[in-house]
Amino acid sequence: MFIVGLTGGLASGKSVVAAEFARLGCHVIEADQLGRDVVEPDAPAYQPVVEAFGPSILDPEGRISRPALAAIVFNDPARLDQLNAIVHPAVHAAVEQRCAEIAARDPQAIVIYAAAILIETGGYREYPKLIVVACSREHQIERALQRPGATEADVRARLSRQLPLKSKLEYADYVIGTDGTLAETLRQTKMVHESLLQLKTRETA
Secondary structure: OEEEEEEEOOOOOHHHHHHHHHHOOOEEEEHHHHHHHOOOOOOOOHHHHHHHHOHHHEOOOOOEOHHHHHHHHOOOHHHHHHHHHHHHHHHHHHHHHHHHHHHHHOOOOEEEEEOOOOOOOOHHHHOOOEEEEEOOHHHHHHHHOOOOOOOHHHHHHHHHOOOOHHHHHOOOOEEEEOOOOHHHHHHHHHHHHHHHHHHHHHHHO
């Protein structure tokens, strides 16, 4: 099994690229989805998060409300670090479990682990190759503002907390640009996939 990291800033096009990798036959693991899964009731991080942040973060059904939790940590780095210290280990364990399940079914699999802050957390070191999805700051803001409830102030605040694109590119083994057409983005993704297939073949030969 060959595991590769995929990252990029807010609204950079990671989801489009990840979906194309899945279409090409890769197994895609999304950190955002796992982050949601591990705070579901009965999941590992649920009770620790509720204990740390209080019952006010729960919705009427007893689930953790992401907007309520975000309102607490958004402008409070210490509280965000506290949340990450609970959630990240649970996500890491979930990734390992998912990879083990994939390896059991498909030992020759290419796995793409997509995470927005893979570089910032140092998680990129766990993967032999790193793909960075990149676009201009203007396109990031334009795309992010199309999301429900997004405001320019919030978008710019989130971008300010992420590693600048120039810094991310220093860690990249592959760069997929998304400033152009969708067809161009998909073409680049296919090229990277072909390279990964060659690498996997050499490593398993």
